[in-house]
Amino acid sequence: MSVDDPRLREQLDACRPDPQDRSVEDFPELAAELQTNATLRDTLARSRRWDAALQEVMQRVPVPQDLAMRLLSGLPDGPADAGLLNVVADVAVSSPAIPASGEATLSQTRRRTWLMTAGAALAVTAAVVLVLAYVLPDNRTAVTQRSLEREVPRWMASVDPQRWRLAASPPQAFPVSPVLPLAAHRWQALPQTITQDPVVCYDLTPRGQRPVLLFVMRTPRRVDLPTRPARPTLDTQMLSVGVWRDQNRKDLVYTLAVEGNAQRFEHLIRPQIASVSVPRPSVRTQSFGKT
Amino acid sequence: MVDPAVRADGDAEGFGPPAEAGSNGGAIHRLVLDHYQAVYRYAFRLTGSVCDAEDLTQNTFLIAQQKLYQLREPEKTDRWLFAILRSCYLKNRRRHRPVAAVNLELNVDELPEESVRQAEQSGVDEERLQRALNELADEFKLILLMFYFEDLSYKEIAARLQVKMGTVMSRLSRAKGWLRKSLLSLESDSLARRSVSRPLASPRAGNSGE
Numbered sequence: 001m002s003v004d005d006p007r008l009r010e011q012l013d014a015c016r017p018d019p020q021d022r023s024v025e026d027f028p029e030l031a032a033e034l035q036t037n038a039t040l041r042d043t044l045a046r047s048r049r050w051d052a053a054l055q056e057v058m059q060r061v062p063v064p065q066d067l068a069m070r071l072l073s074g075l076p077d078g079p080a081d082a083g084l085l086n087v088v089a090d091v092a093v094s095s096p097a098i099p100a101s102g103e104a105t106l107s108q109t110r111r112r113t114w115l116m117t118a119g120a121a122l123a124v125t126a127a128v129v130l131v132l133a134y135v136l137p138d139n140r141t142a143v144t145q146r147s148l149e150r151e152v153p154r155w156m157a158s159v160d161p162q163r164w165r166l167a168a169s170p171p172q173a174f175p176v177s178p179v180l181p182l183a184a185h186r187w188q189a190l191p192q193t194i195t196q197d198p199v200v201c202y203d204l205t206p207r208g209q210r211p212v213l214l215f216v217m218r219t220p221r222r223v224d225l226p227t228r229p230a231r232p233t234l235d236t237q238m239l240s241v242g243v244w245r246d247q248n249r250k251d252l253v254y255t256l257a258v259e260g261n262a263q264r265f266e267h268l269i270r271p272q273i274a275s276v277s278v279p280r281p282s283v284r285t286q287s288f289g290k291t
Numbered sequence: 292m293v294d295p296a297v298r299a300d301g302d303a304e305g306f307g308p309p310a311e312a313g314s315n316g317g318a319i320h321r322l323v324l325d326h327y328q329a330v331y332r333y334a335f336r337l338t339g340s341v342c343d344a345e346d347l348t349q350n351t352f353l354i355a356q357q358k359l360y361q362l363r364e365p366e367k368t369d370r371w372l373f374a375i376l377r378s379c380y381l382k383n384r385r386r387h388r389p390v391a392a393v394n395l396e397l398n399v400d401e402l403p404e405e406s407v408r409q410a411e412q413s414g415v416d417e418e419r420l421q422r423a424l425n426e427l428a429d430e431f432k433l434i435l436l437m438f439y440f441e442d443l444s445y446k447e448i449a450a451r452l453q454v455k456m457g458t459v460m461s462r463l464s465r466a467k468g469w470l471r472k473s474l475l476s477l478e479s480d481s482l483a484r485r486s487v488s489r490p491l492a493s494p495r496a497g498n499s500g501e
Contacts, residue, residue: 003400012399013464014445016438023444043400046407051439053410054470057417058439061332067345071323074349075356208345 003043008033012044017051066210066259073185073205142222148243148255149234155190155215156257159201163188174200174216177246177254179228181271182212190215197221210259212268217253229256232265240265319356322368327352330372333440337380337432339425350383351376373441374451377433384429396468397475406475415474423473431466438463 003009011027024031024044034041164186170176176184182204190199197219204212229242240262246252258265330351335344354375355362362371424432437448445463449456 003398009399010460010464013467014460016442016444018442021444026446043402046402046404047399050402050407050410050471051467053407053415054420055439055442057415057420058336058436059332060414060417061335063328063331064341064345067331067348068324068327070345071327071349071352072320075319075323075352208349 003040012047015044015048017048017055019045019048069205069211070208073203074207142224143217143219143253144224145233145243148217148225148253149241152215152234152239152241152255152257155199155201155255156213158190159213160188160191164203170202171200173218174198175252176202176204176214176216177229177244179244179247180204180214180256180269182206182214182268184214204256206268210264211257212259213257215255215257217255218251219253220251223250223253225253229254229269232258232262235262235265237261242269318359319352322355322359322372323352326369326372329369330376333373333376333436334380336421336424336436336440337376339421347376347379347383350379354379370441381429381433395472396465397471398468399464399471402471403475419474420470423470426473427466427469431462431469434459434462435466435470438467 003012008030011024011030014027015021015023024034034044165188166186170184170187171189174189176182184202184204187200187202190201197217199215199217202214202216204214206212223245225243225245227244227247229244232240232242234241238259238261240258240260242256242258242265244254246254256265256269258268327348331344331348334347334351335341338344338347351372355372358375362368364371424435427435433452434448437443437451438445443451445456445459448463449459452459
């Protein structure tokens with residue numbers, strides 16, 4: 001049966017998917033017709049089922065997994081007082097697996113969570129630990145590229161979103177490496193229970209981009225590292241890590257963890273044409289620059 | 292089209308002075324964490340692009356942060372954010388010249404049972420759904436998303452957009468008809484490409500109920 005009256009069609013379309021919706025009561029003509037016309041009742045029921053299916057699909061949009069962190073970083077007050085790691089975990093659990101479009105699929109593929117990254121890196125570094133334990137036992141006491149790479153997953157996991165220091169002076173003893181063309185937004189000292197030497201973590205994530213963390217360590221141990229992060233020493237495609245020491249102070253060690261591949265790492269550490277330490281005049285980003 | 296809940300600059304009506312403005316750092320973070328997924332999904336359906344959706348989501352929360360003092364009913368936070376989002380979207384959208392609407396709609400009574408069953412069992416083609424949304428003029432798309440995404444009744448939509456209920460019903464029916472046609476017709480892509488103008492491109496052309 002076709003509904004010839006366009007007003008009746010509009011009224012049918014105005015009814016919400018929920019069978020409990022009372023919109024029909026607003027339309028006496030439709031309500032009366034539904035009482036006597038079984039075909040019209042079928043049409044309404046079919047329309048509601050169709051709408052319910054559409055309603056469900058409408059909500060099925062994959063959310064980029066680092067979006068919360070980027071949104072929080074973009075707010076004038078700076079990043080979260082609530083857990084970034086929890087956010088990542090929440091998103092990983094609640095994001096639907098079925099992508100909405102090819103574009104979204106690509107985005108989802110590109111944007112891995114820190115947790116996934118940390119997990120992958122942890123597996124890699126665990127293997128490295130075993131190798132080092134048997135092959136290079138003497139290196140365990142020195143600070144080396146491999147010993148730092150081994151620490152990165154633990155350091156990342158110990159970053160406490162509740163403990164970021166906002167709009168405060170960074171610790172003078174743990175400055176951001178002057179060779180980096182990135183400004184820090186916030187910092188926190190890592191718990192000494194998990195580090196052999198004191199470590200300060202800086203968030204260098206550029207606005208709207210994937211996370212970039214710098215770990216600054218001071219150590220009395222012997223340091224066998226270059227003085228510049230020419231290229232990442234570890235690249236899992238999801239996480240790139242570069243390590244180096246300060247040119248003047250041999251006890252100052254830097255570890256840069258970049259979400260992404262080596263290409264992104266190298267792009268980030270490449271000196272910028274614009275000023276490297278003056279924060280951009282954006283209301284979205286607060287930065288205290290480098291020390 | 293005006294959303295009375297939030298004006299173009301994000302101001303809500305009937306709310307008091309910004310007594311707590313500036314001390315809302317923790318609150319806005321909580322707000323982001325609790326609602327960013329829903330806001331992003333809405334933004335994606337509106338814009339059809341990951342990048343635009345992220346920008347729109349960011350703008351929404353920036354305005355929400357400035358106007359947080361206006362939020363008096365926490366249980367309606369999502370609606371408040373959606374209103375800000377719509378306002379941001381309308382403010383920044385690209386203008387399209389009104390052109391004649393093309394009749395490419397599938398009436399509600401022409402919906403095949405088999406297609407409905409298939410949609411229930413295996414969903415609908417999401418890419419095609421987004422394409423169909425992208426081709427709709429904003430005036431239709433907003434109403435459609437308020438209906439499907441926010442689960443608002445035609446009365447609530449009319450109240451929020453400050454347009455007549457008849458207008459909402461008419462636009463909703465036509466937009467749903469376009470969606471049905473786009474999703475169910477195998478030839479919808481070619482039909483859409485053949486039409487010089489976007490279907491349902493303007494409520495001012497060929498629209499009833501106003």
